[in-house]
Amino acid sequence: MAEFAGDALACIRAERLVFKDLSFALSEGGALRLTGPNGSGKSSLLRVMAGFIRPAAGALTWDGDAVTKDREAHGARLAFIGHLDAAKPVLTVDESVRFWARLYGAGDPAAATTTALEAFDLLRLTDFPVRLLSSGQRRRLALCRLLAAPAALWLLDEPTTGLDAASVARLETAIAGHREAGGMVALATHTDIALPDAETLALERFAPALAPQASA
Numbered sequence: 001m002a003e004f005a006g007d008a009l010a011c012i013r014a015e016r017l018v019f020k021d022l023s024f025a026l027s028e029g030g031a032l033r034l035t036g037p038n039g040s041g042k043s044s045l046l047r048v049m050a051g052f053i054r055p056a057a058g059a060l061t062w063d064g065d066a067v068t069k070d071r072e073a074h075g076a077r078l079a080f081i082g083h084l085d086a087a088k089p090v091l092t093v094d095e096s097v098r099f100w101a102r103l104y105g106a107g108d109p110a111a112a113t114t115t116a117l118e119a120f121d122l123l124r125l126t127d128f129p130v131r132l133l134s135s136g137q138r139r140r141l142a143l144c145r146l147l148a149a150p151a152a153l154w155l156l157d158e159p160t161t162g163l164d165a166a167s168v169a170r171l172e173t174a175i176a177g178h179r180e181a182g183g184m185v186a187l188a189t190h191t192d193i194a195l196p197d198a199e200t201l202a203l204e205r206f207a208p209a210l211a212p213q214a215s216a
Contacts, residue, residue: 002063003027004049004153004184009058011044018044019206020057024199026153026184031175031195034188036203040210042188043082045203046155049186050080076104079151081159085142089131093122096130097144104149116144120170135162146174154178156187168193 003025010020019041026032034042047053048060051067051074060067067074087096097116101109117123120140125133133141139162146154154175160168172194175185187195204210 028182031198040203078153101148116147
């Protein structure tokens with residue numbers, strides 16, 4: 001069974017120690033909910049997990065092997081959804097999702113595109129240019145990449161931003177299906193989202209700047 005783990009991780013951004021001594025473990029079907037106030041390091045941890053930021057200390061491993069041994073392989077096994085929607089305004093909805101499906105090696109890009117658009121209720125907007133979409137529709141379009149370009153590990157930074165209740169439910173369904181198939185999810189959010197049996201990692205416990213100060 002695959003396992004993704006971090007051991008005694010530390011992260012420094014702009015010369016500030018964001019967190020230290022942070023460890024986690026995710027196995028197939030597992031989910032990790034990242035909580036904490038702004039500045040506690042949720043986004044930074046997700047970027048460390050993705051390999052976008054090198055940890056200042058500690059080790060990040062996949063099945064016991066350091067992720068740094070093969071960054072390309074690690075990149076191929078994950079899907080990262082951040083604050084930006086990463087869709088070109090000149091492309092249509094269909095073209096955007098199909099591009100992701102081809103780029104990340106979906107076996108049948110056309111079928112994968114249709115499945116993703118249907119899952120996030122965007123089939124009726126297939127031929128719409130991205131520039132005409134509302135912020136909520138653009139967010140759902142970004143989430144389509146999760147289903148159009150299959151990956152073992154989903155890293156989601158505030159994925160519910162701009163979504164209505166129906167769209168949050170669609171995301172919850174997608175996450176549940178991913179986990180049932182053995183996928184892993186690490187998710188940071190300030191809103192309530194169903195993640196049955198998820199582990200919770202409270203980032204403020206590892207953020208020096210947020211640690212309680214001893215009284216004089």
